[in-house]
Amino acid sequence: MDVKCPGCFAITTVFSHAHSVVMCGSCSQVLAQPTGGKARLTEGCSFRRKV
Template sequence: MDVKCLGCYKITVVFSHAQMIVLCVGCSTVLCQATGRNARLKKGCSFRRKQH
């Protein structure tokens, strides 16, 4: 899925089953944290699912 950063509005690709913390490419803000199953997005992050 594509996740848009709140600080710099850059779009970063995040996998739904990410195993580690994902940071923004532009400003190093934490976009999502890993859980046991799916990645959990930070509050306020907007996202869109990829089309197959």
């Protein structure tokens, strides 16, 4: 899925079942954290599923 960073509005592709912390490539803000199943998005992030 595409995740938009709330700080710099850059779009990053994130796997729904990510096993590591996903950081923004532009501003290094944490976008998603692993939970053992699906990754949990940081509050304020907007997302769009890839089709």
